[in-house]
Amino acid sequence: MKKLPDIHDIREVTRSALFRVEQLKLRFSNGAERTYERLAGFGQGHQAVMVIPMLDDNRFVMIEEYAAGTEDYQLSLPKGLVEAGEDLLDGANRELKEEAGYGARKLEHLTEFTLSPNYMTHRMQIVLAQDLYEERLEGDEPEPLGVHVFSFDDLPELITRPDFSEARALAALYLARDTLSGRNHS
């Protein structure tokens, strides 16, 4: 394992309502010095969670939501922030109910993803949801989200769609497919 660089200064450069930028001064083990910036505090300290809601071992539920970054409606998986004092799996189930109108009797933490570990501190927990039942909770969305059912057989077509672009959702779906087919246990 390589020796970690020495971080000899971290300071906040700027912040907005949602984002906080830090500057780091680093000295690598070979003596090289660098000043880096990173996005910190996106999500304000709460755990972020993404849910893969499975109707059976092949079909899953996706939501369709307006995405202000790409300025279009995008297909993705239910996701959100775990609230203060809330258990990760409870938060996952609440987001599932708010965004997709389903609850899950079986919830399993699969892994943790980063978005861009070189530039962002952000981490997201990936939760597999099974044994679903219909239950809707009121969320804070400006309009009802579209709810669509796809299957793993649709993945080759989905990846060609411009309204399905989020790498985390695709990685989570591939991971669920491998997990449910037993490929990750062989």
Add this chain to the structure above:
Amino acid sequence: MKKLPDIHDIREVTRSALFRVEQLKLRFSNGAERTYERLAGFGQGHQAVMVIPMLDDNRFVMIEEYAAGTEDYQLSLPKGLVEAGEDLLDGANRELKEEAGYGARKLEHLTEFTLSPNYMTHRMQIVLAQDLYEERLEGDEPEPLGVHVFSFDDLPELITRPDFSEARALAALYLARDTLSGRNHS
């Protein structure tokens, strides 16, 4: 297809050396109004590219680099920004040579990923690189990157490693596996 919200104001909230935050005022088609923030300009207008370097149809090359966001060494795929006036595939090949010490005789654009389309404008092009040969170009890294060879058979073990967390890299590898096994053409 749903009617897009009306964006009636976009203004810059703050910026740093690397990041730029915008505020958007939106009116949804049902009349609901929201003020959103998004990360814009990460990458400063240049196309971002990630390369999957295949040694054969099963083995691929990963790099090991210090990640300032997670403060550890992370395994990922070679990536970077296409330079002004540079073709996407030429930029992919240059990054491959700088970061992994390989060039590719065959480069193919597979898809475009977003990071977090609700909150970021960022897009990344995913390029499959085959028919590799050894060639190293000098990059601007503070220290030489680790270069490691894995195969698709290692994916179940890789996803359990805390030093392999980047969702884009995992999605790209799954996509390459499906593409090379013909699963995406059936």
